[in-house]
Amino acid sequence: MINKKLVVLLKYYKGELNPFDACTLECALTLGFKDITVLAMAPNSVLESLKSLTRLGVKAVLISDPVYAGSDTLVTSLILSEALKKLSPDIIFCGRQSVDGDTGFVPMMVAKRLNFNVYDRVMSIDNGSLLLRDGNTVNLLPNTLYTFERFKNLRFFSIFSKASSVTVLDNSILNIPIDNCGLKGSKTRVIKTYESTVGRRYCKFITVDELFDVIKKSLKKTTVNNTVQLTDKLNRVLYVGNIYSIANNIANNAIKLEVDNKSDEALKDEILSLNADAVIFEDTPTLKQLAPRLAVLTGSGICADVINFSVVNGALVLTRPALSGSITADIICTNKPAFATVRTPKKASADVILSVGKGAINSTDKVIDVAIKIGAEVCCSRIVADSGKLPYKYQVGLTGKTVFSSVYIALGISGAVQHTCAISSVGTVIAVNTDKNARIFDYADYGIVGDINLVLDKLKDLSLN
Numbered sequence: 001m002i003n004k005k006l007v008v009l010l011k012y013y014k015g016e017l018n019p020f021d022a023c024t025l026e027c028a029l030t031l032g033f034k035d036i037t038v039l040a041m042a043p044n045s046v047l048e049s050l051k052s053l054t055r056l057g058v059k060a061v062l063i064s065d066p067v068y069a070g071s072d073t074l075v076t077s078l079i080l081s082e083a084l085k086k087l088s089p090d091i092i093f094c095g096r097q098s099v100d101g102d103t104g105f106v107p108m109m110v111a112k113r114l115n116f117n118v119y120d121r122v123m124s125i126d127n128g129s130l131l132l133r134d135g136n137t138v139n140l141l142p143n144t145l146y147t148f149e150r151f152k153n154l155r156f157f158s159i160f161s162k163a164s165s166v167t168v169l170d171n172s173i174l175n176i177p178i179d180n181c182g183l184k185g186s187k188t189r190v191i192k193t194y195e196s197t198v199g200r201r202y203c204k205f206i207t208v209d210e211l212f213d214v215i216k217k218s219l220k221k222t223t224v225n226n227t228v229q230l231t232d233k234l235n236r237v238l239y240v241g242n243i244y245s246i247a248n249n250i251a252n253n254a255i256k257l258e259v260d261n262k263s264d265e266a267l268k269d270e271i272l273s274l275n276a277d278a279v280i281f282e283d284t285p286t287l288k289q290l291a292p293r294l295a296v297l298t299g300s301g302i303c304a305d306v307i308n309f310s311v312v313n314g315a316l317v318l319t320r321p322a323l324s325g326s327i328t329a330d331i332i333c334t335n336k337p338a339f340a341t342v343r344t345p346k347k348a349s350a351d352v353i354l355s356v357g358k359g360a361i362n363s364t365d366k367v368i369d370v371a372i373k374i375g376a377e378v379c380c381s382r383i384v385a386d387s388g389k390l391p392y393k394y395q396v397g398l399t400g401k402t403v404f405s406s407v408y409i410a411l412g413i414s415g416a417v418q419h420t421c422a423i424s425s426v427g428t429v430i431a432v433n434t435d436k437n438a439r440i441f442d443y444a445d446y447g448i449v450g451d452i453n454l455v456l457d458k459l460k461d462l463s464l465n
């Protein structure tokens, strides 16, 4: 039994418990914490579900008040941290992300507000040690927030177990000024949502025998930079990381903000003194943690995973995939500076990428052999990374990397929007799938309807020189 007070943050989406949070609670139970409280912020309709969780031997607290509706990440983190102050946990657990929001900002913001350390992305637990995505192993420490990937299902409660009551915290208890709550307090506004068609292409179906010609022709094609050059610009933008060209496109003055060896408080002072319209961050794992921390300190609206910027009537419009990538949203921040993390394509180490999907998972070793032989890079879909067949850093997609190469060969990948949103910068996409109606063909320049093994047997004789 672990004698520390643990709070597990839970999120509900459309009445369902976020699967990342379900895994987190299962880990808390498996680790043997003696004192677990689950804390959710949701409408009253989730009361029954929370009550049933108490049958697992945990206490349950619901934060619920109509004035909290419409809260963005900044406000949500404020409300959660006020509730957490009342519960005074030693340790906080939460899922790495929610299936709808998908920014991963709230845990970082909560930790900043409570002055907790963070260990991000636990991907397995073993005898009290936690293995992180970055390969490090850490222990359970007080004053620390841990985020969890999705790798376990939540157990069922025993039929002999008894439910206990759920404590409800509303704003008469949390006492947050109304103007700082809900939509009113939020510094971001969604101004438009629409169906995502980013990266849609016209597919020409070819035979395996035509493959070499297509690849060679594609390698000779000069890649076109399709970034729209903005004429209407902001005055001053600060950028962090390797994104000068993006900052320069949206502002007359693009100033690099050096962040190494500076405290969050020093960076806050520097940002506020520079009086910028926006601060934009490259989406590296470290900067994706820094950006929300600084947004808390400066009180700025923040948007994650921005794929496009535009300036309309002097206001910065941030475009990002939303609802698990199924739609695209245009967002504005109501105060300055606006904060954003930017999805930047990572240039592949080779001209050709061979990407392994579920349909090629049993041939992963064969794909690696062919890639070594022809000098290609290997990537994969999330199903393949989740299965452990290839490391997470190979994963392409909304929750993986965005790639940039001359040719991308999708082997047994169905083409879910969360995958195709990350291959739109590729020069030529070639899809191989046994199902001629697979969505991937709508996002490919060339398609082969057939078994991936036929293509791999052919590809091993390709000479890229």
Ligand SMILES: Cc1cc2nc3c(=O)[nH]c(=O)nc-3n(C[C@H](O)[C@H](O)[C@H](O)COP(=O)(O)OP(=O)(O)OC[C@H]3O[C@@H](n4cnc5c(N)ncnc54)[C@H](O)[C@@H]3O)c2cc1C
Residues within 6 Å of the ligand: 098, 099, 102, 324, 356, 357, 358, 359, 360, 380, 381, 382, 383, 384, 395, 396, 397, 398, 399, 400, 401, 411, 412, 413, 414, 415, 416, 417, 418, 419, 432, 433, 434, 435, 438, 450, 451, 452, 453
């Ligand atoms: C919040 C969220 C974030 C996500 N992030 C990502 C992400 O970053 N990246 C990502 O990839 N996914 C992501 N996903 C998951 C995504 O929705 C899909 O589930 C996933 O991309 C499917 O992977 P797949 O195409 O390899 O597998 P499947 O969808 O199972 O497709 C396999 C395909 O292989 C074909 N096939 C089978 N056998 C063969 C064969 N022998 N030869 C040729 N073809 C064959 C089938 O016809 C099928 O089309 C995310 C989902 C959510 C909800």
